[in-house]
Amino acid sequence: MPAVKLTVNGKPVTADVDPRTLLVQFLRENLRLTGTHVGCDTSQCGACVVHVNGKAVKSCTLLVLTADGADVRTIESLANGDKLHPMQEAFRENHGLQCGFCTPGMIMTAVDMVNRKGNDLDEKTIREELEGNLCRCTGYHNIVKAIAAGAKAMGGGTQAQAAE
């Protein structure tokens, strides 16, 4: 089996893998980082979004072998102990989640959105940028609010770039 070596949440990881292994499977099954979810099989839902080399990608549509050498960040990397990342805090504060299944992907997408688009995000931008993330519970209303608030907080906070 081919070997893979990558950095996940700041820690070096090596493993021999079946070449079919997707990054999401590697995270969930090999590393037991189960915060990254699988909600579909056609790259629509975004529950599996993680950051690879600082960019949001769908980890269900990436072979772990392709990610060899990459720096991977998952939802588990955002909080600092009990201290939530501003975007996590914003989701909690604004009730931007219900069942919680899409939430890790939403938050990783939101952090990436802020990294690319800045801290002042209007509703239209946020809704368009959520094109690749599905939520069945919230009707998106509070997710949009949470992302706008989280984006602002990331601009003011010291851990603005915690994800990267």
Next chain:
Amino acid sequence: MDATGIGAAVRRKEDFRFVTGKGQYTDDIHRPGETHIHFVRSPHAHAKIKSIDTKTAKTMPGVLAVLTGAELADDKIGNLICGWLIHSKDGSPMKMAPHPALARGKACYVGDPVAVVVAETLDAAEDAAEKIAVDYEVLPAVADPAEAQGSGAPQIHEIAPANTIYQWQLGDDKAVAEALKSAKHVTRLHIVNNRLVPNAMEPRAAIGDYDAGNDSFTLWNTTQNPHVARLVISAFVGVAPEHKLRVIAPDVGGGFGSKIFIYPEEIVCLWASKKVGRPVKWVADRTEAFIADAHGRDHVTEAEMGFDADGRITALKVKTIANIGGYMSTFSSSVPTYLYATLLSGQYDIPHIHCEVDAVYTNTVPVDAYRGAGRPEATFVVERLVEVGARELGLDPAELRRKNFIRKFPHQTPVIMAYDEGDYEASLKKALELADHKGFARRKRESERRGRLRGIGFSTYIEACGLAPSQAAGSLGAGVGLWESAEVRVNPTGSVEVLTGSHSHGQGHETTFAQVVADRLGIPIENIAVIHGDTDKVQFGMGTYGSRSAAVGLSAVVKALDKIEAKAKKVASHLLEAAENDIVFKDGKFTVAGTDKSAGWGEVALQAYVAHKFAGAQLEPGLKEGAFYDPVNFTFPAGCHICEVEIDPETGITSIAHWTAVDDFGTVINPMIVEGQVHGGIAQGVGQALLESAVYNKDGQLVNGSLMDYVMPRADNLPSFTIDTTVTKCPGNPLGIKGCGEAGAIAAPAAVINAITDAIGSEDLAMPATPQTVWAAIEKHRPGRMAA
């Protein structure tokens, strides 16, 4: 206590684990030695299974077992059941066909499981599955409910001639016929309530784990009601006796009804785990979920509403064909009957209503409750008729509704329900103000200047929730009681565990239930844990559906808290050396009336357990109480949703410009959570109205069976919503709660379609109103194209 008590927008206790990725969903759980199972499903909608050759598959690497319906029968595993007995109008019972967990002899829909492979890895199971040779004789299929009873349709189950499960009716057909005959105006509609795929974001999953040492089973399952699952799997399917089966619903990622039902997959995982002697895990792919999870809706309806000269509704006649699918799912029979026809009175005083429902088998995935379950279908019928009636009569739709509102309570409708309390005028009035109804004409002109069409649509809906008084449900055919249980355990340190038989899969019970307890006991919300979803912890419960958790589940908690308070007062009376009747409990403190003698909650809790101040003969030690609460009536949440749309006539794209919802849910425990429920419900209702529809072709193939083809609402399909409430308390339960989980999904479709038809000036519009559908409707009725 105001910050965390009833009515406070407390931030959710469960969220820390969810936002940090520490939730524990079924797929996150790994059992030592776990194996993986793959279901081989029928690619044909209707086919005889002549033989299944598993020889080669069994020899494939990593394969532990290949199992079929034959082995299931050998082991005397029983069939799945539908738990609500409906009788036809001729008195005959519904025609429930056998539904084995793995098909025997015949497959009845695309997706019907016919065999499984259990293997060391999922890849190995899938590789081996391809080596299973199933010899099918393909039979003609029928997917359209309107065609299922026709002479050309194939008979799917021997027990059900003309594929008819029941022909049920409610109401007085003669009175309705007479009233319609003498009506000044009759509005008629043909309505197709489109078939939906629930698509909770977490796909269904199950882990069956057999413990040979104790001859017992554990099932981890994405279920909304673990106790009902245990009951059915033990009493009817017979995989294990009830006391030897533990069902755990860990974090569950949304349900919307689809996770109420008992499905083949969890049964097979349990059974197979004993066969292979190891845990067996199944997690659905999304594409698999499209053919493995029960679908929702799928009605074809003819409806007539009669009006008198003043615009008063005189009668309503409804004839519906409901698609049940290839087999009868767990509660499928109740959805198009007692959850549908009983709501056809809407918010209106309608003297005569008659409803006939034919339930039919088709070669499609089984259909069962999906958010709203029968009530969205009923609301769509009533609210479309009222809206179209107003337009035909040249009356203002709001005014016509007002004219017909029920204003005296309690109100007995002609279709069983007795509405206990409501104020429909209040929610309509508030919604009209919030929606700036007066400014609509100006906004319409402004849209027209930009070449856009603008329309406004109302939906003044009612629902019956908090299902339901058990005795009444039983008399209507329910196989179970519909009460709820609670247990309140006070620990010696004064912290509290609340065990509930209802189940949270996103609703936030851990917070709202704790709020009620904090409010009552005067203790910090952090000192309260809410426990649910495990049959080994909670004695029994009916689970969560029908917007029942607060109205019924919390009522049980309140009942248990009453007992806790009574017992704690007894303890306090010994501690404070006062008469029990003199003890006053307020804000977490026990005081002897008229004195400054008092004891804190913690002291009393400790004394209950150390039992130093009373003798066992006087008072039992401990502080733990349980209660079962059986509702006295349904609850009747109601409200008014107003949708304003703008349409690009060239492309047919509909944008929702504004959404206003004013709902009456009775007492609100946590307004933040209630608003969230409304948002999500509206989104699903808008999904039904604009985007979603499960499409079967003539051969019974699901044409859009993946997220590449089935349209789920996305963030940019929806606006931000304007939400408010009015309050009339429910007189039937201790907190005055009505329930909020389904309102949005019930109200929304009619509001959207009423708005679009208002904009385009034609009622000829089917759901979902996709851009193409809207464009075609505009083209068809465009002046000058009438002849074409």
Next chain:
Amino acid sequence: MYNFTYHRATGLRHAQNLLGKLDDPKLLAGGMTLLPTMKQRLASPANLIDLDRLEGLSAIEAKGRSVVIGALARHADVANSATVGEAIPALAELAGMIGDPAVRHRGTIGGSVANNDPNADYPAACLGLGATIITTKRKIPADEFFKGLFETALEPDEIIAKVSFPIPKKAAYQKFRNQASRYALVGVFVAKRPSEIRVAVTGAGSSGVFRVPSFEEALKKRFSPKSLEGLSVPPDGMASDIHGSAEYRAHLIGVLARRAVAAAG
């Protein structure tokens, strides 16, 4: 997914050698189409050649009167490229409409063009701008490259290296999304070039991307939405499925073409 042998190509030549040598090979670029297809067991290459690490294939450069984009440039790179944004803003906008942000971080122009999905966006830009597909073997004009549904002029051992887009005087792309997949149900790319007008349509045709000569003729006389009024594309030859009938697609071509001309200014 069926099993396969994984190969990491270190250079274009290495990739081409592997492609020629290996049995039943398939190139993996961004994987946005191939991996979902493999996951559903609808594709089963014996050998997968991963191009992810090829150096120098993601450059975006202005070269004379063209913008040349390396085959491995991600959609996000093209969408955000100042070079593309200045020279051919319509192309940057088109790239920014593909998939969703996460998909745009992985998907590549080479992969999209080589796949020639009938609902993909890039083929409309290639045909609409008169691009040249530069491969390991030759230069292929877009007019000769797209050969029907998922079919291209590429030979089995030929790999796209770059795509060269001539800079138009003006251009615009209008996309009507399939609401489920977000591919183009219909996409119309209109370009006014020094020598010609091009109107290229993706999503609508039953055999892939195509040009609309009648629209081009009309726009040649006067580049204005008004020139297209009354003109339409016949529904014959249009794709028809649950997402859109042939009539609707044909109708949308007219609407989107007019809007694209207006947007191009």
